[in-house]
Amino acid sequence: MIQIPEYIIALIEKELKGQANADENASLQQWRAENSSHDTIYRQLEKVWNESGAILTENTYDTTAAWDKIDQRLDHGTKKAPIRMITRLAAAASIVGILFIAGLLFFRKSTPGLQVAKGEQNNLSITLPDGSQVSLRKGATLSYPQTFTGKEREVALTGEAFFEVQHDAGHPFRIQTVRATLEVLGTSFTINTTNRQDELIVTTGKVQFTDKSGNGEKHIITPQQYSKLDAKGFEIKTLNDPNFLSWKTGLLQFDNTPIDQVAATLSHHFGINITADSSLLKQPVMPTITARFNQQSIDAVLDEIRLLANVSHRKENDTVILFKQ
Numbered sequence: 001m002i003q004i005p006e007y008i009i010a011l012i013e014k015e016l017k018g019q020a021n022a023d024e025n026a027s028l029q030q031w032r033a034e035n036s037s038h039d040t041i042y043r044q045l046e047k048v049w050n051e052s053g054a055i056l057t058e059n060t061y062d063t064t065a066a067w068d069k070i071d072q073r074l075d076h077g078t079k080k081a082p083i084r085m086i087t088r089l090a091a092a093a094s095i096v097g098i099l100f101i102a103g104l105l106f107f108r109k110s111t112p113g114l115q116v117a118k119g120e121q122n123n124l125s126i127t128l129p130d131g132s133q134v135s136l137r138k139g140a141t142l143s144y145p146q147t148f149t150g151k152e153r154e155v156a157l158t159g160e161a162f163f164e165v166q167h168d169a170g171h172p173f174r175i176q177t178v179r180a181t182l183e184v185l186g187t188s189f190t191i192n193t194t195n196r197q198d199e200l201i202v203t204t205g206k207v208q209f210t211d212k213s214g215n216g217e218k219h220i221i222t223p224q225q226y227s228k229l230d231a232k233g234f235e236i237k238t239l240n241d242p243n244f245l246s247w248k249t250g251l252l253q254f255d256n257t258p259i260d261q262v263a264a265t266l267s268h269h270f271g272i273n274i275t276a277d278s279s280l281l282k283q284p285v286m287p288t289i290t291a292r293f294n295q296q297s298i299d300a301v302l303d304e305i306r307l308l309a310n311v312s313h314r315k316e317n318d319t320v321i322l323f324k325q
Helices: 006-016 022-034 036-056 063-073 082-092 097-110 259-270 298-309
Strands: 114-118 124-127 133-136 141-145 153-164 173-176 180-184 188-193 198-204 207-211 218-221 225-230 233-238 251-258 273-276 288-294 311-316 319-324
Touching: 006 022, 006 036, 006 153, 022 036, 022 153, 114 124, 133 141, 180 188, 198 207, 207 225, 207 233, 218 225, 218 233, 251 259, 259 273, 259 288, 259 298, 288 298, 298 311, 298 319
Parallel strands: 153 173, 273 319
Antiparallel strands: 114 141, 124 133, 133 153, 141 153, 153 188, 173 180, 180 207, 188 198, 198 225, 207 218, 225 233, 251 288, 311 319
């Protein structure tokens, strides 16, 4: 039977509803590209969704009629009660995986429980059912159940978030991304997951970082370590960035920091492209910045940098370029 992770089902559902953002679309495209069967599943499900969409997307609907509609599209003619249909779809999934997924998507619409939180315009603070605290960065999305049941606590993340997980040795806490599973017992850490890579920084405790690809490589990440997983594999090194939580705290601290590193930090903090001009990087002595910014706008920060280091800026298309005056 083809196993499709819950977070992938959530991404498929959002994409088919036209609710997925750019990062979510990219993550789904990456999953489809990983395996030809993934793309086949998606295309089959898209066909079922489009041909049965008038019923599946209704706010108020006749459940039996909806199942009949899907059943007919899949060349089954007999009416079944909804619960029996879900069972039948699950059994048939060993032959045609799409049946099970289609059933799950419809069941998710008619069975409340999955919560989806997104930092739409600002960062968002969330308390999970177990009391764990999550700070979502603007644009990030977290999916989690209304209540944690069973032996595990599992959520799915796209974007960047800071977690403070309640300790519960008997119920491991797992975070699913497209390419990795991160497992903790009780700790605090930051994850940034995009279509290109997953980044993890542990503040307290330990996190097991597992690659979902065929090799299943895994590492235990400890406090003050930075780890990254991308198409090339894992990179793990000592953390050397005092500003990794600046998006949450609003505080930026630079201590004799080279201007190219300042540009990279500001780019991540403000979510815009900021880079140093090549001529600036070729200076015999690269300009450095020593300053502290607290809840200041990008314009205010750039103006202060101009005064501190005689480094001005210009905008080209969607990029801010720093250059020597």
